[in-house]
Amino acid sequence: MRAPLATLCLVLMWNAPFAADESDPYSVAVVRSLLSLPPGTSFGVSEKQNERLGDRAAIATLKLFDEADLTRPETIRKLLPVLRDSFSYPQLISIAEDRRPAVTLFLLHYLERNAPDPALKKEITAVEVFIKAKTEGKAQQQ
Amino acid sequence: MLARKLFVALVALFLLGGCLVDHSPSLGGAQTNSSCCGGGSAVGLRELDFPYYSLREGFSSQLNLVSDSPHPIDLTIAIYSQRGNSVLATMSIQPNAKLPIDLRALLTQLGADANGEFGEGSIAVHFEGTIMPVVGQVTLTNLALRLVHESEMVENDPGRTDIPPILNGLWWNLAPGRDARIMVANMSVMTVTADCASWYYNPRNHPPCQCPADTSGTTSSTVTVQVPTSLRVVSVSVLPTGTSGDYGCTPSGDYGIKVKITYQVLDQNTRAIQSSLMEPQEEVTGFYINGVPQPNPTPNWAEIGPTRISGTSQFTNPSGQFVDAPYGFCYPTVSFTSWTQAISTLVKGQRYTVRTNSISESSSSQGHGSITNNSDISKSR
Numbered sequence: 436m437r438a439p440l441a442t443l444c445l446v447l448m449w450n451a452p453f454a455a456d457e458s459d460p461y462s463v464a465v466v467r468s469l470l471s472l473p474p475g476t477s478f479g480v481s482e483k484q485n486e487r488l489g490d491r492a493a494i495a496t497l498k499l500f501d502e503a504d505l506t507r508p509e510t511i512r513k514l515l516p517v518l519r520d521s522f523s524y525p526q527l528i529s530i531a532e533d534r535r536p537a538v539t540l541f542l543l544h545y546l547e548r549n550a551p552d553p554a555l556k557k558e559i560t561a562v563e564v565f566i567k568a569k570t571e572g573k574a575q576q577q
Numbered sequence: 578m579l580a581r582k583l584f585v586a587l588v589a590l591f592l593l594g595g596c597l598v599d600h601s602p603s604l605g606g607a608q609t610n611s612s613c614c615g616g617g618s619a620v621g622l623r624e625l626d627f628p629y630y631s632l633r634e635g636f637s638s639q640l641n642l643v644s645d646s647p648h649p650i651d652l653t654i655a656i657y658s659q660r661g662n663s664v665l666a667t668m669s670i671q672p673n674a675k676l677p678i679d680l681r682a683l684l685t686q687l688g689a690d691a692n693g694e695f696g697e698g699s700i701a702v703h704f705e706g707t708i709m710p711v712v713g714q715v716t717l718t719n720l721a722l723r724l725v726h727e728s729e730m731v732e733n734d735p736g737r738t739d740i741p742p743i744l745n746g747l748w749w750n751l752a753p754g755r756d757a758r759i760m761v762a763n764m765s766v767m768t769v770t771a772d773c774a775s776w777y778y779n780p781r782n783h784p785p786c787q788c789p790a791d792t793s794g795t796t797s798s799t800v801t802v803q804v805p806t807s808l809r810v811v812s813v814s815v816l817p818t819g820t821s822g823d824y825g826c827t828p829s830g831d832y833g834i835k836v837k838i839t840y841q842v843l844d845q846n847t848r849a850i851q852s853s854l855m856e857p858q859e860e861v862t863g864f865y866i867n868g869v870p871q872p873n874p875t876p877n878w879a880e881i882g883p884t885r886i887s888g889t890s891q892f893t894n895p896s897g898q899f900v901d902a903p904y905g906f907c908y909p910t911v912s913f914t915s916w917t918q919a920i921s922t923l924v925k926g927q928r929y930t931v932r933t934n935s936i937s938e939s940s941s942s943q944g945h946g947s948i949t950n951n952s953d954i955s956k957s958r
Binding site for chain 2: 458459465467474475477479480483484487523
């Protein structure tokens with residue numbers, strides 16, 4: 436378990452120089468705000484922020500949660516829409532490097548392996564499929 | 578004397594906006610990834626300024642552009658009169674092509690008065706591309722006077738400019754019956770006080786020179802330009818429920834409302850600022866859902882566009898308008914929300930706060946909702 440997380444941290448370090456906002460380079464505050472919205476709600480201002488994140492949403496997630504948090508179904512269910520919406524419109528992602536879902540797919544794979552319930556695993560896989568479909572062409576271009 | 582009258586135009590461009598260019602990543606980061614010279618291949622909005630053209634007193638002026646890009650480039654050409662009014666034209670320059678534009682013909686085609694207000698002025702060429710794929714000059718010709726001279730280009734891009742804070746001009750052979758003219762063109766969108774110093778030396782007055790009081794002088798002039806000061810709501814339309822296209826709420830969260838707002842940036846005299854160099858940003862605070870405070874959704878200033886909604890963009894369009902959408906809140910049940918939105922425009926690193934919206938929104942049943950700032954934004958569905 437530690438090896439994948441260590442690799443993940445390396446990926447994080449690789450992404451650090453591409454940060455958009457100097458005061459919140461990993462968009463942690465934005466993701467925290469997105470996760471605090473009640474389930475099923477949609478705020479236009481937050482929606483814009485979410486769609487510009489791309490891979491940064493997963494990076495912020497790793498800053499916000501520890502290993503134990505990332506195995507809790509309620510945490511995973513909150514995370515999935517944020518990770519999904521981060522790649523809904525890849526052309527809106529503000530940093531080109533974040534259009535490649537490297538950290539996101541790594542995180543989803545980790546969540547899927549550690550999710551306790553099969554239904555949740557299916558939800559995670561669905562998000563993974565969605566993101567791959569959205570970014571396949573883009574990744575090839577880069 | 579009239580026969581010998583020679584018009585000598587010395588064009589000096591005092592573009593103090595160039596001094597104020599912010600080389601910080603906040604402006605240049607996403608667009609150029611470089612503060613100066615390293616981002617040569619980044620695509621961004623570019624502006625070329627030509628500080629002077631004249632169609633007066635027998636002069637004709639031709640704008641000559643040349644592209645070394647392998648792709649066609651769409652251009653927006655803004656021609657400014659001396660009073661600062663402008664007319665816009667759009668055209669394309671083909672790959673590696675030259676594009677000569679006769680300014681009298683273009684102004685006539687645009688319905689501008691080439692013999693009156695637009696008889697002389699300046700030109701700005703806007704396009705999207707890498708650093709300097711298009712360059713050019715304005716050639717001013719007067720056949721009767723057998724005179725040809727150029728109004729040279731200066732690059733005036735956000736985050737990068739080649740305009741120094743002090744511009745010098747040199748001319749010689751001023752003799753009785755000859756005129757000199759200094760044009761001061763302010764191509765920024767802010768008020769600039771420029772010191773226009775003109776020194777006239779006596780013949781053979783060689784260093785160490787003395788400038789007799791009657792042949793030297795300094796003049797100052799203030800060039801007043803438009804400063805982003807406020808926003809006017811041009812239109813507000815409701816975004817329909819859906820999951821594709823320009824949708825607002827989704828079928829699974831169809832309480833509330835989302836709208837599309839078009840704003841016009843106004844100056845200190847409530848006149849429209851026709852510039853595509855303004856970057857609208859927002860900061861949202863005081864966000865409540867059903868009376869419960871929420872974390873700030875934009876902890877820092879964030880770009881209003883582009884978004885998934887058509888018509889949104891990072892910068893204002895050439896008319897100085899921009900779209901804020903999707904704007905509003907949708908919930909899966911009856912709720913009410915409120916928030917405060919500050920809107921600013923960033924111009925070459927300088928921020929101008931132009932509006933604060935105190936919004937309240939509510940919904941009492943599915944498919945319905947209303948939003949208002951108790952002023953010029955009010956919409957229901």
